Amino acid sequence: METLLKIKNVGVDYDLDDDIIGAINNVSLDIHENEFVCILGPSGCGKSTLLKAIAGFLIPNEGEILMNGKKIEGPDQSRGVVFQETNLFPWFDVKKNVTMGPRLAHKSEEEINLICDKFLEQVELEEYKDSKVFELSGGQKQRVAIARTLANNPQVILMDEPFGALDSFTRKKMQTMIRTLWEKNNSTIFFVTHDIDEALLLGTKIYVMRRGEQSIVKDYDIDYTNRLLLNPKEHVVDEKIFIKLKEEILSLLEE
């Protein structure tokens, strides 16, 4: 697999008036095309900070992040971001929200319609095209936000606890949906979560993060993802490998 992102010895400090907070330390990892990378760790260990550095919202104090061999020096369209808060325009309809990027890129009306239909179909919201965003449920809004990001055709999708505010039933549905979208579009996804089950169900690669001199403490390659794709109802959570990994990660995080 081609290396898309190279994170080399990255450290980020926040400079407060009377203190300096070391948010992440010594992070080195490669993200390859078509990987579903989950960053898993407790609150405050620096997951969002790492995502913001990859997005280009902040520049690391130490080390560097390269995308396609080029240093990231600010945000750009090749990295799409989905947050827990959807940041949609509530008074605009779904279509207008989803097609904001293609419009700014001066695509033709025909292309815009094709993009809109394709991604609304993928997130199963075709019939809500003309609905105002404020009329939608939390899960539907998050699906609009995902369609909006996909519509910009990013090379990598950065997701920061995107399902954190959803009830467990909706969350399950969204997890199945994002796994299917990832496969269908050959996407590369960088997904931040503090939920072990979520990471173990979604990731093809999991990095475990903790506060300390070395932010990433362990990484795992996960090989049952393809089985899940074939049968989303399969009860991987009951399998020995799932339980073993979960116990191992829990004890790592409790150390």
Ligand SMILES: Nc1ncnc2c1ncn2[C@@H]1O[C@H](COP(=O)(O)OP(=O)(O)OP(=O)(O)O)[C@@H](O)[C@H]1O
């Ligand atoms: N803008 C900021 N200014 C100062 N300190 C910050 C800022 N953003 C984050 N921090 C601090 O950096 C550390 C890492 O925060 P970060 O939000 O990256 O962690 P996280 O693992 O994503 O947490 P959570 O899961 O709760 O979102 C924390 O101690 C946090 O208080």
